[in-house]
Amino acid sequence: MSAPRPAARGDDAVASRVRELLERDGWTQRRFAAAIGLDETKLSKSLAGRRRFAAGELVAIADVTGETVNRLLHGRDDARTHTAVPGGTAVHRDAPAGTRGALQTRRRILDAAWRLIADHGYHRVRTADVAQACGTSPAAIHYHFPTRSELLDEALRHNVKLAFDRQVAELGEVADPYGRLLALIDLQLPAGELLRREWSIWIQVWAESAIDPARRELYWDSYDRWYRSVAMTLADGARAGTFVPSAEGLARQLTALVDGLGIQVMAGTPGTGPDEMRAVLHDFIDRAVLAVPGTITDRTETG
Structure with missing residues (x-):
């Protein structure tokens, strides 16, 4: 889990929402701390508003309670953030x-x-x-x-919720579109048990959708959330003058590249892995997405 920062303005509302969930579901602090994998003392401080919940902790809370990180942070499932809200049959x-x-x-x-x-x-x-x-x-x-x-079907919706929660928690304070795009890519790499499981579900749904038309609407709505998240980030960068002004076309290229590379990693193709996948995607972003290719490379390597 990422390290929490000191509590700041607005964290009292988050703490209050989490306290309400504990009361609603009948959790003791000890049991809840164990369920989300957090030290009980840290949980107590966060619930009292003296410590900010880390991004990973918010994701764990959302998973255990069935809520979304968006609701925990902003009070609404559909609050506008830097990532697209699930819609249609993918909710x-x-x-x-x-x-x-x-x-x-x-x-x-x-x-x-x-x-x-x-x-x-x-x-x-x-x-x-x-x-x-x-x-x-x-x-x-x-x-x-x-x-x-x-x-x-519900496993795929669960995939969508996990990714949505993770992105809302991690991307909310990344103001720079370039940094946000790289973070968004990192959050999608099939590295670690959780992300490899998400990719496994996606690959199986792709295969089932190819032969079962009845499953395609759910797949389309689920994939659309990921596509819109990438397109939103590219559009933000284009408005800032950081990216070229072709968000829709680039979103199709970039998501297709993520898909293909992810399948290679999951299939154990020799010479592939999350690090190699990241390198290829960063190279594509540098050459095709940046308004002036190569202008930010030094900043990311030294920062």
Whole structure:
């Protein structure tokens, strides 16, 4: 998790929202600290407004509670930030109105299904496997997700939420479009367990969408959020005179390049890896995106 900065103006509102979530869901501070992987003393200071929640901590809180980082920071899921808000069929859906226990069970099932599908493949994961992984019954799985196909759909929505939360938390204070674009790329690299699992889900959804037209609308809406985030950043840079004024065309090229390189990394293609992927993307940005190629290289290497 990234290091927190001292509490500042506006952090009281974030602390208040997190306290409300603890009260709503019946968490003790000790249990909640363990659930989000944070020292209890640090959590206590953050809840009291004496310490700012780090970006990674906000993502963990959003994941455990089912909220979005956008709501934690700004009070609304659709607040405008430096990254696009999910729309259409890609919006994360919690359980229908019901008990808090039912909501928590659904989240536990989805988390287990997401991990199993990412690690073993959609067609190899059985309902019984999900039930065993999250300590519930197959009947409970069917109650919340009547078909196995719905589990894959929700796994993709979970992917979208994870990426959205991560980007809102990390990019909010990166004012420079160039620095924000590089950070956005870094947040998408298939490095580490979490991001490799996200990429695994994406690749499986791409394959399923190629043969199942019924799944394409969800895929389009999900991918559109990532595409719009890149296009927004490129447009901001063009307005600032840092990037060339071709946001739409460049967004298509850059996202396609990310996709292709990511698949090579995930497939273990010799000579590829997250570092090599980053280098290729930075080279493309330097040559094709910067208004004056090469003008910022020295600044990023020495800064």
